[in-house]
Amino acid sequence: MIFTKKRVKRILIYIGCIFTFSVCSKKLKPVEEVLGEFENTLILISIDGFRWDYLSFANTPNLDEFLKEGVQSKGIIPPFPSKTFPSHITLVTGRHPEEHGIVSNKMYDSFFNEYYYIGQNSKPVLEEKWYEAEPIWVTAEKQNKKAMTMFWPASEARIMGIRPSEYFVYDESISNSQRVNQILKWLDYPEEKRGKFFSLYFSDIDTEGHYYGPNSNEVNSSIEKIDETIGQLIAGLKSRGIYNSINLIITTDHGMASTSKDSVIFIDDYIEMEDVEIVDWGPACAILPKVDVKDIYSKLLGAHPKLDVYMKGNLPKDLHYNNHRRIQPIIAIAHEHWSIADKKSFNSNPDRYSGGNHGYYSSYESMRGIFLARGPGFKMGYQGPGFSSIHLYELMCYLLKIDPVDNSGHLDSTRIYLTAE
Ligand code: AMP
Ligand code: ZN
Ligand code: ZN
Numbered sequence: 015m016i017f018t019k020k021r022v023k024r025i026l027i028y029i030g031c032i033f034t035f036s037v038c039s040k041k042l043k044p045v046e047e048v049l050g051e052f053e054n055t056l057i058l059i060s061i062d063g064f065r066w067d068y069l070s071f072a073n074t075p076n077l078d079e080f081l082k083e084g085v086q087s088k089g090i091i092p093p094f095p096s097k098t099f100p101s102h103i104t105l106v107t108g109r110h111p112e113e114h115g116i117v118s119n120k121m122y123d124s125f126f127n128e129y130y131y132i133g134q135n136s137k138p139v140l141e142e143k144w145y146e147a148e149p150i151w152v153t154a155e156k157q158n159k160k161a162m163t164m165f166w167p168a169s170e171a172r173i174m175g176i177r178p179s180e181y182f183v184y185d186e187s188i189s190n191s192q193r194v195n196q197i198l199k200w201l202d203y204p205e206e207k208r209g210k211f212f213s214l215y216f217s218d219i220d221t222e223g224h225y226y227g228p229n230s231n232e233v234n235s236s237i238e239k240i241d242e243t244i245g246q247l248i249a250g251l252k253s254r255g256i257y258n259s260i261n262l263i264i265t266t267d268h269g270m271a272s273t274s275k276d277s278v279i280f281i282d283d284y285i286e287m288e289d290v291e292i293v294d295w296g297p298a299c300a301i302l303p304k305v306d307v308k309d310i311y312s313k314l315l316g317a318h319p320k321l322d323v324y325m326k327g328n329l330p331k332d333l334h335y336n337n338h339r340r341i342q343p344i345i346a347i348a349h350e351h352w353s354i355a356d357k358k359s360f361n362s363n364p365d366r367y368s369g370g371n372h373g374y375y376s377s378y379e380s381m382r383g384i385f386l387a388r389g390p391g392f393k394m395g396y397q398g399p400g401f402s403s404i405h406l407y408e409l410m411c412y413l414l415k416i417d418p419v420d421n422s423g424h425l426d427s428t429r430i431y432l433t434a435e
Contacts, residue, residue, distance in 0.1 A: 093334070321349070
């Protein structure tokens with residue numbers, strides 16, 4: 015065959031057409047197919063220490079838009095103690111801390127004769143033996159729906175023999191923007207490899223809240239930065255045409271109460287420090303006496319008007335905090351805004367006691383966190399009452415269309431936020 019100029023041009027046009035057709039037919043899927051693929055997908059976001067009323071203080075255009083099209087509750091009520099690990103694990107298991115075993119951020123287990131602690135490079139966080147309830151990502155994986163976690167307390171551990179299909183060991187140096195990009199990358203996976211449950215976690219607002227207190231400029235600017243991060247996620251979902259197909263929950267583990275170095279209960283005014291081990295300073299202070307328990311208890315009981323003292327087994331029933339070997343023999347609980355310390359630790363850095371804290375009784379409004387949600391499962395522009403975080407597991411199982419395992423929550427407690435079936 016003779017390749018004249020005209021003939022070469024025609025062949026090139028023909029190849030071009032075939033190429034264009036094959037690319038377009040791959041990219042331009044019918045809309046229904048895209049929706050179907052992402053049906054029952056859930057992104058669960060925790061913004062640590064985002065108090066329920068923070069939104070009214072800062073400039074948050076992205077969260078405001080999210081809200082207009084979704085639902086908001088008058089807060090989510092954490093379990094007791096309102097601390098990061100007990101609360102996050104309640105959120106994903108529907109179990110109280112005494113049921114899931116993570117009764118505090120710092121614990122001593124007399125049977126293991128070992129300590130549990132959190133933070134960067136924590137070893138116990140990775141150990142399966144500490145966790146006694148099934149998180150949502152395990153329930154999902156067991157029912158052939160993949161889970162992918164861009165941080166969530168304990169998501170890096172094997173639990174009930176199972177880990178999320180993809181996960182990361184906690185590393186604070188991964189920026190918020192990188193975390194969002196990871197979620198978007200996972201959403202770009204082909205359907206058979208893609209997850210149905212995703213988690214995201216941000217710690218900045220909690221950190222600023224501890225240092226500067228809940229009503230500070232530092233917390234406000236941190237809220238505004240997180241708003242931009244959420245904006246980045248929303249833009250990524252919109253550009254993929256999937257923003258309206260996915261359910262998103264934005265929530266948190268607890269709120270934040272202001273503290274002051276003038277509101278400190280000095281425990282060594284009442285007991286000898288050599289007589290006890292303080293396993294966790296609190297504000298729900300976990301005390302392991304080295305001498306007679308009753309002796310320490312009677313010295314602390316009624317010692318300070320802002321301190322409630324309980325022997326294990328006698329804490330109020332609604333706290334659900336009596337029945338685990340990791341709960342210490344005496345629990346001393348400071349009232350809102352108060353701290354517990356010994357004079358030596360206080361004097362080494364008094365300013366550390368002015369700022370913010372959580373871990374108090376969950377019934378204080380200051381301990382409530384945000385709950386916002388949007389997507390095909392949720393009503394539009396609806397605001398409703400606060401509810402306990404124990405109910406989130408059931409709600410998430412419903413959205414993911416998976417069967418929950420036994421738990422202490424109820425779907426009826428959040429049904430008011432859902433679109434009718
Ligand atoms: P809290 O003061 O109770 O709110 O604890 C917040 C801290 O928990 C964060 O600043 C982190 O250091 C720590 N944290 C959060 N997620 C994890 C994780 N997956 N592994 C270890 N530590 C974590
Ligand atoms: Zn927290
Ligand atoms: Zn905190």
